[in-house]
Amino acid sequence: MSDTGAPARRPYRVGYAPGAYDLFHIGHLNILRHARSQCDYLVAGVVSDEMAELAKGRRPMIPLVERLEIVRSVKYVDAAFVETVPDKVETWKQVRFDVIFKGDDWRGTPKGDKLEKDFAAHGVDVVYFPYTVHTSSTQLRRALDALAGPAPAPGQVTGERR
Numbered sequence: 001m002s003d004t005g006a007p008a009r010r011p012y013r014v015g016y017a018p019g020a021y022d023l024f025h026i027g028h029l030n031i032l033r034h035a036r037s038q039c040d041y042l043v044a045g046v047v048s049d050e051m052a053e054l055a056k057g058r059r060p061m062i063p064l065v066e067r068l069e070i071v072r073s074v075k076y077v078d079a080a081f082v083e084t085v086p087d088k089v090e091t092w093k094q095v096r097f098d099v100i101f102k103g104d105d106w107r108g109t110p111k112g113d114k115l116e117k118d119f120a121a122h123g124v125d126v127v128y129f130p131y132t133v134h135t136s137s138t139q140l141r142r143a144l145d146a147l148a149g150p151a152p153a154p155g156q157v158t159g160e161r162r
Contacts, residue, residue, distance in 0.1 A: 010040050
């Protein structure tokens with residue numbers, strides 16, 4: 001609350017927090033929580049299965065409809081948007097946000113620099129939040145793959161009893 005008793009105004013009106021949100025974990029929750037604290041209305045962009053495969057070389061483990069429902073159910077998220085194009089400016093043309101939130105693993109990288117340059121032309125800020133180093137979907141996926149062990153080759157005997 002402000003001194004006048006009115007709700008305090010956040011720095012931004014509409015924020016956008018894109019991600020695959022695969023194997024939802026505390027890092028995802030942290031980004032959404034921090035993003036919501038900076039804007040009046042938060043849209044979470046959930047990358048489609050095809051877009052995730054294009055960006056990361058593999059499809060998410062959790063299908064899009066389930067990831068969308070998970071993210072939509074987070075109390076910090078006002079709306080969820082399915083992201084189907086790689087160009088974030090194209091997404092901005094549909095969503096019209098004032099700020100885009102990214103993990104600070106993007107800061108100072110060619111893709112982060114491009115994002116900042118592209119959005120500066122539209123008056124959109126890029127705000128970075130600390131990347132949760134100790135937890136990531138990639139690390140969780142590697143752990144699950146290690147637990148599962150190597151897949152048997154076609155025709156290989158697996159040792160199962162019939």
